[in-house]
Amino acid sequence: MNPAEELAEVKRREAEFRLKTVQEFLAFGARDREQRRQIDALNDELGERNSYIHRLHGEREDFVRREQAAFADVEAFTHLLATAEAEAAAARAELARLRAPRGWRRWFASKSAAARDPAALPAGDGPAPAASFVAVPAGDFIYYLHTPPFRLYRAASFTLRGWALPRDARPVTGVRVRIGGREFIGETGLEEPGVLAQHGPQPANPRPGFSVTFATPPGRHHLSLEAQLDHRDWLAVLTTPIWCQVPPSP
């Protein structure tokens, strides 16, 4: 091989080496761009999923707000109904008194009994006979019941679950339901992460959930859901008349 041929061979080999380098660079660049494209696509997908999750969170909050508003409406209507029924019962009693001879004596006697025990409800068609019911003062709570008590009770027992936060930020140390002269102690300190997310940290009540199971004997009763604050006072979270039917035969 003469020097000119040798030089040509060197040039050829050098060019082939550069060609290989360029092709590897192009292949690497193509792979890099493909990976970037995939990363971009995944980021886009992630963004869309995050938007969807954000929308679902918003919808869930909206549903919770609407559910709580409906809960408040049902509670208000139940009290209106109870008041109307008490007024109707009083009107019927008045009517009976006017129709019956010497009716005024019995009317006077019932009025006297009511004056002695204001918590006692009228008998007969009235909301609830509860001679042993002694009302506790109403407390000021933010609360919500996952199993609303405003219903017709058809089972032998019922579990009331929900959460309650005293507005004065005292700790809730107990919860009970009183119904039909009986008292049912419930469980407190249950996790409610959604409540903390909505209302912020609650140092006195980091787990504001509770659960109380109580018996529902047939008839009309006065239900009082009560919370004990700081191991001392029992305060009413909610009082409402309820109606319980005889459980169906098995």
Place this chain on the structure above:
Amino acid sequence: MSSADAHARWEGSTSKLGERSEYKRIWNRQAQDYDTAALAVAGHTDEATLDLTARGTVDMLRATVGIEPTDLILEIGCGIGRVAGRLSQECLHWFGADISGAMLGHAAGRLKARPNITLVELSTVGLGEFPDDSLDLVYCTVVFMHLLEWDRYRYVQEAYRVLRPGGRAYFDNVPLDTEHGWSVFTASARYPFARRPAHISMTSTREELRTYLAKAGFDAARIHDLANGFIAATGTKPVAPAGPDGSSAEPAV
């Protein structure tokens, strides 16, 4: 498809002048089918004429910058690969780069039998897909007339970067100061304002091309008058590294 149909489709595929910088979209749009693409980049569709003009381009390259059998050659804006079939027979490897992936799709169809050809879609104006100091010859023909001046210079700079020391560069355009160039200029000037298309031909001056090459760092910049009425600017990337006296081979920008 008749020639009239192809022309009508091509005219329907053009974009407005204000969109001239959107090269990828404009040229992809003009490459919707092979005939439209061929008309857009070469002005005709038959293979015989394409091959004839390719031979003319190879002859111009041979006469101005030379072609070596060991050359790694890059064409900027190769379109449908008009020149590649001929030129790839005279070099070690031919790279065709274009900003339009659709144009490269047609090129791939035309050139699939060639073993020493690589087609590369450019992501944007520039040659970022190619490594530094790697190629022997970079050329760009019948492309500058469709580019804005800043983008012409960008490709000159990038050619300098990817050429190995001693590598050669070639850029051509329609000159303003020849009869042919002036006819192109006045034909473009006659377009109604609202109908000037994005790809409309814009001429260069000799001084413009000479300045680009000098500012990019090329040595031995020359302007050639070509037989087809174009001018070509050629230059060589210096072999010597930058000197301390300012007579540097490095780019002046």
